[in-house]
Amino acid sequence: MTQAALKPTTSPLQQRAVAHFTDLQNRICEAFESLDEDSQFICTPWDKEKTDTLQGSGEMRLMRGKVFEKVGVNFSEVYGEFSDKFAGEIPGTTADDRSFWASGLSLVAHMANPKAPAVHMNIRHIVTAEKAWFGGGADLTPTFAFDEDTAMFHNQLKSACDSYNKDAYTEYKKWCDEYFFLPHRNETRGVGGIFFDYLEKTPEETFAFVQAVGEAFLKSYSSIIERRKDMPFTEEDKKTQLLKRGRYVEFNLLQDRGTRFGLMTGGNTEAILMSLPPEAHW
Amino acid sequence: MTQAALKPTTSPLQQRAVAHFTDLQNRICEAFESLDEDSQFICTPWDKEKTDTLQGSGEMRLMRGKVFEKVGVNFSEVYGEFSDKFAGEIPGTTADDRSFWASGLSLVAHMANPKAPAVHMNIRHIVTAEKAWFGGGADLTPTFAFDEDTAMFHNQLKSACDSYNKDAYTEYKKWCDEYFFLPHRNETRGVGGIFFDYLEKTPEETFAFVQAVGEAFLKSYSSIIERRKDMPFTEEDKKTQLLKRGRYVEFNLLQDRGTRFGLMTGGNTEAILMSLPPEAHW
Numbered sequence: 001m002t003q004a005a006l007k008p009t010t011s012p013l014q015q016r017a018v019a020h021f022t023d024l025q026n027r028i029c030e031a032f033e034s035l036d037e038d039s040q041f042i043c044t045p046w047d048k049e050k051t052d053t054l055q056g057s058g059e060m061r062l063m064r065g066k067v068f069e070k071v072g073v074n075f076s077e078v079y080g081e082f083s084d085k086f087a088g089e090i091p092g093t094t095a096d097d098r099s100f101w102a103s104g105l106s107l108v109a110h111m112a113n114p115k116a117p118a119v120h121m122n123i124r125h126i127v128t129a130e131k132a133w134f135g136g137g138a139d140l141t142p143t144f145a146f147d148e149d150t151a152m153f154h155n156q157l158k159s160a161c162d163s164y165n166k167d168a169y170t171e172y173k174k175w176c177d178e179y180f181f182l183p184h185r186n187e188t189r190g191v192g193g194i195f196f197d198y199l200e201k202t203p204e205e206t207f208a209f210v211q212a213v214g215e216a217f218l219k220s221y222s223s224i225i226e227r228r229k230d231m232p233f234t235e236e237d238k239k240t241q242l243l244k245r246g247r248y249v250e251f252n253l254l255q256d257r258g259t260r261f262g263l264m265t266g267g268n269t270e271a272i273l274m275s276l277p278p279e280a281h282w
Numbered sequence: 283m284t285q286a287a288l289k290p291t292t293s294p295l296q297q298r299a300v301a302h303f304t305d306l307q308n309r310i311c312e313a314f315e316s317l318d319e320d321s322q323f324i325c326t327p328w329d330k331e332k333t334d335t336l337q338g339s340g341e342m343r344l345m346r347g348k349v350f351e352k353v354g355v356n357f358s359e360v361y362g363e364f365s366d367k368f369a370g371e372i373p374g375t376t377a378d379d380r381s382f383w384a385s386g387l388s389l390v391a392h393m394a395n396p397k398a399p400a401v402h403m404n405i406r407h408i409v410t411a412e413k414a415w416f417g418g419g420a421d422l423t424p425t426f427a428f429d430e431d432t433a434m435f436h437n438q439l440k441s442a443c444d445s446y447n448k449d450a451y452t453e454y455k456k457w458c459d460e461y462f463f464l465p466h467r468n469e470t471r472g473v474g475g476i477f478f479d480y481l482e483k484t485p486e487e488t489f490a491f492v493q494a495v496g497e498a499f500l501k502s503y504s505s506i507i508e509r510r511k512d513m514p515f516t517e518e519d520k521k522t523q524l525l526k527r528g529r530y531v532e533f534n535l536l537q538d539r540g541t542r543f544g545l546m547t548g549g550n551t552e553a554i555l556m557s558l559p560p561e562a563h564w
Contacts (some may be wrong), residue, residue, distance in 0.1 A: 070564075183545075184545045184551045184554075184555075185551060242561075246558065249531060249535070249562075250535060250555070253531070253532060253535035253536050254535050254536075254545070263465075263466045263536070269466045269467060272466075273466075273532070273564065276528065276564040277564065278563060278564060279524075279561065279562070279563050279564075280531075280561070280562055280564075281560060281561050282352075282555065282558040282559065282560060282561075
């Protein structure tokens with residue numbers, strides 16, 4: 001295999017996806033900074049030619065603030081070839097062509113106030129030899145669940161789904177509940193959200209949907225944090241949150257496909273594990 | 283499959299192994315309590331008939347003390363049938379008979395003083411349809427490595443190995459270095475120790491070796507902790523330790539076969555994840 005084979009030949013849709021991911025990254029970081037006075041994201045661009053089979057670049061943005069105890073908002077664009085072991089699991093990969101291109105925006109926020117929920121959001125576009133698709137999702141993980149927050153988060157995501165197709169919300173909510181589940185604890189990660197993958201038909205509509213998911217996330221989560229960030233809490237509440245975060249770590253390292261995908265394809269470890277909480281207890 | 287098929291028919295060696303594991307559990311807990319004044323292990327016996335394919339019992343012992351910030355010393359004896367997915371990975375399992383019996387002692391200690399190293403020790407006896415073997419290991423994970431501690435730990439384990447066979451230490455040390463490695467971080471978990479598995483020949487000699495490993499662990503680790511438990515340390519040292527513990531969590535949940543074996547065979551989650559540190563940072 002020559003290095004040339006790894007050069008990305010990106011379609012207009014791939015270019016528009018990349019432009020959207022980076023624009024949304026900017027807007028999310030601005031919104032979060034405005035919720036967390038005197039705190040700022042630290043940006044760490046990275047560029048890797050780690051192996052013969054993976055190249056790419058990205059930008060990690062990390063804020064350790066007073067409201068956002070730790071939040072990572074990462075953009076990446078990588079391309080290369082899947083290893084033998086992994087290729088069989090990925091749609092559109094053939095025996096002759098195991099190449100892939102992947103770009104996405106990935107976000108996890110762990111909040112200082114235990115009354116403020118943690119959140120995850122991810123949108124991505126992946127292209128293999130024979131297929132191209134979008135995937136993503138968003139889910140809310142409160143330590144102390146407020147019905148008002150759960151309803152707002154789900155309602156916003158439902159609106160994004162409804163504009164895409166009438167069964168989307170039901171289907172993607174179910175997928176989320178099944179995905180963000182810890183079998184060894186027999187418990188869900190949080191109060192759910194939506195999860196979707198392998199959306200390869202109607203790329204224009206799907207891209208519009210992916211954009212709507214990002215907007216729904218930003219609007220609802222900002223509003224929830226505005227409401228919760230200054231709520232009073234006890235030392236006991238904080239301890240409860242730190243134990244809940246232990247479960248978050250267990251999910252990410254034992255179950256999460258994104259983490260596994262990233263680490264197995266030789267991705268940027270620091271960026272991938274930025275999802276881990278600043279502090280967790282067991 | 284009938285429940286009767288799951289009844290353990292234990293050999294004299296299996297019974298002696300169980301007796302040894304529980305005796306060593308007692309002696310380790312006594313030794314650790316004597317190093318940690320006013321702190322005591324909390325014993326939680328468990329007995330499970332969780333599924334049609336797994337039964338068993340055990341005793342978790344957990345101490346959250348002043349010296350031992352969190353230490354778990356767990357005994358278990360489980361038996362049942364491997365799932366389709368797992369059976370193929372286990373020696374001596376046939377298409378007709380996927381039954382297994384497993385008993386062992388498993389220990390992880392996370393110390394309050396960052397100058398005192400964390401440690402893991404595990405010894406086990408496993409029986410499947412066509413094979414019976416011993417496995418185990420011990421490895422030391424200091425945040426701040428002292429040559430004196432590393433040498434003592436290795437020397438004691440080497441003595442146990444030398445009495446078994448002349449190549450054992452070299453081989454099992456190498457196995458340990460390869461096993462306790464975080465590929466995504468390109469770093470070792472700690473300063474190593476020994477790791478061995480599938481020892482099925484000369485069962486009497488092997489059982490004697492497994493016992494010697496337990497004694498070597500108890501003697502060297504008690505001595506190391508005696509030396510380190512009251513050493514002065516800074517807040518910065520503690521922070522460094524909490525980040526090091528994050529790596530410990532990553533290893534256990536991403537890499538560790540024992541954790542995976544336990545969770546995949548429907549084992550006791552609380553007992554299996556007792557290895558996780560009381561607090562970790564990222």
